[in-house]
Amino acid sequence: MAEGGARTLRTAASKTTGPVPVPADRPLSGRRVLVLGGTHPTAAAGRARVVELGGAAAINLSAGVTDVVLLAEGAADRRMPRIAALEIPTYPADWLDAPAVAPLPRWVIGRRGPLVLPRGGVIDLPDQQLSAVWHLTASWAQRTTCEVDLVAFLVDEDEQVSCDEDFLFYGAPESPDGSVRLLADGPAEQTLAVRLGALPSAVRKVVVAAAVDGTPTFGDVGALQLTAGCGSSAPPLAQSALDAATTERTLLLAELYRRGPRWRFRAVGQGYDHGLDVLARGYGVDIEE
Template identity: 35%
Template sequence: MTHVMAKGANISLSATAVRAVLRWTAAAGGPDVDVSALLLGPDGKVRTDADFVFYNQPRHPSGLVRHLRKQRSGSEVADIIEVELAQLPPDVDRVVLAGSAEGGAFPEVADLRVVLHDGAAANGVAPIAEFSCADAGPVTALLVAELYRRSGGWKFRAIGQGYADGLGALATDYGITVEDEAAPEPPVPPTVVPIVPATPEPESYALTPAAPRPIPPPPSYQPQHAPQPQTAPGYGYPPQPPAHRAPAAQPPFVLPPQGPQFQPR
């Protein structure tokens, strides 16, 4: 027998594993819907971000909560969460089932409902419970229902409360770290390299003079007659007489020719 539930109603569960199916009728131009699950501790918060199971993180690290691929039959769409209730650790106190609308709000989603099945039951067996979320209001994120511990067992509660700010606001309320989308970086202007004129060296910079080139010695000069050393008078030996020079050659003496003799008158 299927329990048709009203908002806020709850039932006890005997199943050790369940399959929660969010169903709706797709319409042209209408929003798409995604189901997700949050594993909460006794403080009502997730223990880590890994406790958020959704389309981008479809499997909990423990493997006990799984998000399956969407199924479509005609215009009806189903998005599914599977939970192994009996194997969840004691510090998991609740599993919240949520939905988010992409491209619109939930009033635009036709025939939205959650159907809870026994995970061990064969196909064709009637579901455990069904809850219609038709009066969700103008919201884009929705707390559909929850599975929670009570007196050593598990129970199922219909919620149907929404968030106008979307799935990010819902996740933040339960302790999920939501990163904002990075703002686009401004365009980088082209790099302009300025032309800097050459700067003259300051006067204080003294130029180092070049080393003088060595001047080669003149070729050796040997005089034809080297002067003889002389000793000043009164010191040492008397000066040496100058070397004898031959007299310069004189032209021969030629007698004038004899003229006419003088005859006295």
């Protein structure tokens, strides 16, 4: 059961070639929209509007993109030739005020996409899959000047680690018992693999965060896309586009936490101007000066 107003996006299969009916207040249901160009705040507002209209905000030109919105200088984006070759519809910024959409491509009709969570959105994880390995994957538009590191904190009911080894980062990518591992999937994607059923009982929450190395901020990185799914090959159960403001250097992405006998996933999206060292100390990690 979802909290935070999040709703599952479902597109019913149609036997006709006409457009699939969608709720009038969610005209982008079943669609995955890529926003190009603009300043970071205007692009973030555009992605938030996509989610408000029932769509999923894409961060990169993935295979599932159905529409593209062009903000200022978006037409000059290096991906535009590929978008044109794929014949993906493009629209100006004001299209998001009252989008009129073309029929969904045939490959989208009947496909059930992941639940799109807004910032703060929560879902319960299926009980029958808690013994499996859950993958939380963060991805972002590749930047040559920014390095983003995924980190995790395994914390107790007081939101403190029981030992420094419960802080996972690139230099210590696995928990002592092997229940949580960081996987480097490339320069613009990293994954946290969590076997919930193997976590020690004292661990009440797994906090997932990202940090920018050096002087850049998340304003330079842009939005991060976060997906949560059972295993590496199954379609994700949920996804969220997280936009920090211009000055943050660390960003809380998500939490996996116990609520009674169940585990829940929350998309957070809370940024801070301070560095990773300050964030880690807040969870009880002893950082050497």
